[in-house]
Amino acid sequence: MANIANTYYPQQGRLVILGAGESGVGAAILGKDKGFDVFVSDLGVIAESYQKQLQDEGIAFESGQHTEAAILNADVIVKSPGIPEKAPLIKKLREAGIPLISEIEFAAQYTDARLICITGSNGKSTTTMLTHYMLEKAGLNVGLAGNIGKSFALQVARADFDVYVLEISSFMLDDMYHFRADVAVLLNITPDHLDRYDYKMENYVNSKFRVIQNQTANDFFIYCSDDEETVKALPRFDIKAMMLPMTQEDVVSVGAYLNEKKELIINIPNREIFAMNIEELSLQGRHNVYNNMASGLVAKVQELRNQTMKESMGSYVNIPHRLEHVAFIGGVNYINDSKATNVNSVWYALESFSPDIVLLLGGVDKGNDYDMLRDLVKQKVKAIICIGKDTSRIHDAFEDEVEVIVNSASMDDAVQIASHLAKKGDTVLLSPACASFDWFKNYEERGDKFKDAVMAL
Structure with a gap:
């Protein structure tokens, strides 16, 4: 089961959502469906489309302000990943001891779907979209969420997927505690958002590695063994999942690598070996070889047929605004x-x-x-x-x-x-x-x- 035990957070009472973007409105609708008394508060102006959604659902909200009296009486709070820890309201909520979690953490309680979670400083969106495309092509009932697409919480509330591919940022991971990824993908770690991590690289690295927290021996951890920061950090973590490295520098017995013929090879125990010439990939460039390796490893974990993988990797069209x-x-x-x-x-x-x-x-x-x-x-x-x-x-x-x-x-x-x-x-x-x-x-x-x-x- 991918979901977290329902005992970690209150399952009824007052749910306050901070931030009324895609994730916040989705969490509000899921909370309402689960019987919470829901209140949404956004310091900025809530977009008209989201205001209409909240009004249609009969969910109370405020726009352009935070009324502390209406927030500090919460039993549980779902916060937008964009709100930093140093915000005065967040400090007050921490002092009050109210559970403060991300939309992903909140929604994961209510689904038994298989969760594939993709993080990294670069390539997240491309890898997430390619993975979703591949699984969809294979006929899986698969949802796309996280930093991309419709809110995970909204899909848990109103859709019924067997598998989710989630693009997860470090900001989301910071507010995730009991969540568990069936398949965790860590593409790379390079300096980014250091203003949110006291300008300490180690803090940012620790945040990225939260993607493997709570994993068991039945789960999978896909990572890049060519990435300096990832490899440096590995010994600090107790990794229980099966580790699947990807590399363009070495040959590995388990994982993904390039052979001397420039073929992308994917080898996972008890699965058919996959081979595809990198010139046949629709996404070209060294960085995209890593993205294809990561998606291919996920596909193999999910036991996709080689033919489906090849067709998907050869026909995928990249997302807007990324090369x-x-x-x-x-x-x-x-x-x-x-x-x-x-x-x-x-x-x-x-x-x-x-x-x-x-x-x-x-x-x-x-x-x-x-x-x-x-x-x-x-x-x-x-x-x-x-x-x-x-x-x-x-x-x-x-x-x-x-x-x-x-x-x-x-x-x-x-x-x-x-x-x-x-x-x-x-x-x-x-x-x-x-x-x-x-x-x-x-x-x-x-x-x-x-x-x-x-x-x-």
């Missing part, structure tokens, strides 16, 4: 990688294309260390166009590495500049390494504006 091909104009390739909100994602993006690259970089800097990009930028990037309000750190990091580094006034302006700098055979790449909310609502809007500007050329 998304936008257009080919005047011999120039335009690529939207707006989802690259950290330095390591940009490293993967640069690694995926040949020189010469015109790179659109910048936004809200989360304490980025640009050192790891210097060599690749030197080798592959002919110009950097800075987007966002504060560009000083990008100038400091790269002015010695590229001949051209300029600021832009808007996304339209950035794309216009890029189109003049790029020659036939070049790539214009939006891969910002930063959060988007100085100029945009989110990375999706940033990516859409980029696509609009490209199509207007």
Whole structure:
């Protein structure tokens, strides 16, 4: 059983939801269905679509404020992963000893479905979508949730899936305690969101490893044995699940690796061995080989047929805003990688294309260390166009590495500049390494504006 025993949290009484986005509204509906007295509170303005959903369900809510008297009387609280621990209200709730959990933790109590949980600093969305695509192609009754798609809680309340593929962020994991993944996938760990972890890498690593908590000998842990931080941390954890490494550097007897013919090999005890040439994968690039390895290992755990896996890996189309091909104009390739909100994602993006690259970089800097990009930028990037309000750190990091580094006034302006700098055979790449909310609502809007500007050329 994947679910957690119902004794950990109150099963009736007052349920308060902090944050009325996709996960919060889903948790509210599940709570209502389970007989809780539900109240939703959001310090920001709740989107009209979510307000309507709450009204239709007859769930009480407040928008643009937190009324503490209506929150501190909760029996259990589900909090949005975006609310940091240092928020004054969260400190008060901790002091009051009220259980404060994530939507995933709350919803897991109410399902016996098999839970496949995918985390990592980079590649989560692609691997989650590819895994879901593969399992769906195989005819499984499978849901997609977590950081992606419809809320897990809403699907537990109103749908009936046998398996869920969940994209799980470190922020979600921080509020998960008794939850158990049948299959845990840890793709990689590189510095990200360190502002939420007291700028200590170890705290962030510990958060990622929460994906394996409560696993038993009947479960599976898929991880990258080429990833330095993951391998360094492994000895600190008591891992009970079957460990399935993936590597492009070695040959492993159990797990996933590349052979001398450039075939992706997947070998799990009591399963048919899988082999596929990496040139046949629909997602190309070294980072995508890891994503396919992870999804392939999940598929093998689920006992999918090799033919189904091959068809899926050969036909999958990537998600929007992640190395998304936008257009080919005047011999120039335009690529939207707006989802690259950290330095390591940009490293993967640069690694995926040949020189010469015109790179659109910048936004809200989360304490980025640009050192790891210097060599690749030197080798592959002919110009950097800075987007966002504060560009000083990008100038400091790269002015010695590229001949051209300029600021832009808007996304339209950035794309216009890029189109003049790029020659036939070049790539214009939006891969910002930063959060988007100085100029945009989110990375999706940033990516859409980029696509609009490209199509207007």
